[in-house]
Amino acid sequence: MTSGPRKLDTRLTHAGRDRKLTGGGVNPQIQRASTVLVESAEQLYAPGAWTYGRHGTATHEALKQALCELEDASWCAVVSSGLLACTVPILALAEPGAHFLVTDNAYGPTRRFFDRMLKRMGCEAEYFDPYIGAEVAAKFRTGATKAIFLESPGSMTFEISDAPAIAAVARAAGVKTILDNTWAAGVYHRPLDLGIDISVQSTSKYIGGGADLLGGYILTRDEALGARMKDTIADLGLSVPADDAYTVLRGLRSLTTRLQRHGASGLDVARWLETRPEVLRVLHPALEDDPNHALWKRDFTGASGLFGVVLKPAPTKAVHAFLDALELFGLGFSYGGFESLAIHCDPQLKRTVSRPKLGGPLLRFSIGLEDSDDLKADLARGFAALASA
Ligand SMILES: *Cc1c(COP(=O)(O)O)cnc(C)c1O
Numbered sequence: 001m002t003s004g005p006r007k008l009d010t011r012l013t014h015a016g017r018d019r020k021l022t023g024g025g026v027n028p029q030i031q032r033a034s035t036v037l038v039e040s041a042e043q044l045y046a047p048g049a050w051t052y053g054r055h056g057t058a059t060h061e062a063l064k065q066a067l068c069e070l071e072d073a074s075w076c077a078v079v080s081s082g083l084l085a086c087t088v089p090i091l092a093l094a095e096p097g098a099h100f101l102v103t104d105n106a107y108g109p110t111r112r113f114f115d116r117m118l119k120r121m122g123c124e125a126e127y128f129d130p131y132i133g134a135e136v137a138a139k140f141r142t143g144a145t146k147a148i149f150l151e152s153p154g155s156m157t158f159e160i161s162d163a164p165a166i167a168a169v170a171r172a173a174g175v176k177t178i179l180d181n182t183w184a185a186g187v188y189h190r191p192l193d194l195g196i197d198i199s200v201q202s203t204s205k206y207i208g209g210g211a212d213l214l215g216g217y218i219l220t221r222d223e224a225l226g227a228r229m230k231d232t233i234a235d236l237g238l239s240v241p242a243d244d245a246y247t248v249l250r251g252l253r254s255l256t257t258r259l260q261r262h263g264a265s266g267l268d269v270a271r272w273l274e275t276r277p278e279v280l281r282v283l284h285p286a287l288e289d290d291p292n293h294a295l296w297k298r299d300f301t302g303a304s305g306l307f308g309v310v311l312k313p314a315p316t317k318a319v320h321a322f323l324d325a326l327e328l329f330g331l332g333f334s335y336g337g338f339e340s341l342a343i344h345c346d347p348q349l350k351r352t353v354s355r356p357k358l359g360g361p362l363l364r365f366s367i368g369l370e371d372s373d374d375l376k377a378d379l380a381r382g383f384a385a386l387a388s389a
Helices: 008-014 041-045 058-071 082-093 108-120 133-139 163-173 223-236 242-253 255-274 293-299 316-325 372-388
Strands: 075-079 099-103 124-128 145-151 176-180 198-202 216-220 279-283 306-311 341-344 362-366
Touching (some): 008 242, 058 216, 075 082, 075 223, 082 198, 082 223, 108 145, 133 163, 242 255, 255 279, 316 362, 316 372
Parallel strands (some): 176 198
Antiparallel strands (some): 306 362
């Protein structure tokens, strides 16, 4: 498959469709396999022989080829959750005494991994303000600091980090960089182009698009790092069912088209929310008055449909009344699916060094593929319930 001058939409349509993988169909075969039969006794132990399904099948190969196209990576791993996509690169670099620098806005379960499992392995996680920029270099410990973990924008508070500045100082010091790229879905933000070593994403969100699967990817252009992560995956015995790999690839084919709609409706609803008297602030980097807007404009090419809203101070009971009155927005975690979702965030905002001063209850909306006027009408219903609670 040539990448050549073809545009992303074209490449995502055609990647991973070698006849060896598809058997002549449009899509790769769903190859369910534990045992892979070889043709002679000698091949059983031949170096590099493909003999076992845990290492993937034709279905996984097709998916990995297509995911490499997404961010122009040369190495890809697919894992069975987005959380694993975050933890595998860290485990690949962990050793007793290792020091990791972690953005304070990281996804809660990612933090928990650093605080619990990694600590038990004799490693230290030090959190930093997502707006730290190149000054993160002051926290480097010679020989000990292995990696910087970023999530940009944060999936609850939507801060954008200066990824190129952080990548530059890290690279100069031999510190690896990892960025959780789930919000931008691998389409609107290209960390590997900005000097980040490893881009990870939860494919459970926009790539899956249907709230019906769990998965993650890890992409890099650094072959040595890839080899290290491959060993980690093999050592842990991680594998992804072929059916799931197929579903991720199926979602990937329509990703860019769905994202345009998620992004446009998201911005439409966000702008409407800005006009509401109950709203203190909308946290959406594509809004001109958002403090992250300049970095978003510089380093992103679009917005997905996930953003936050800070309400004017209101009792928890009223916030619950707002959410409970919604008919189109499901109350549930995750995002990126075809259906809109809403949550209140305050119970899970875990910050240790840079707690944002929000000034009111924080809600998060994932805008789905419904008509955005219908979504606004649904939110208006919520505001009426908020007022009468
Ligand atoms: C959902 C999410 C994850 C975890 O992904 P799962 O597939 O649910 O394990 C990691 N990071 C971010 C930013 C997420 O939104």
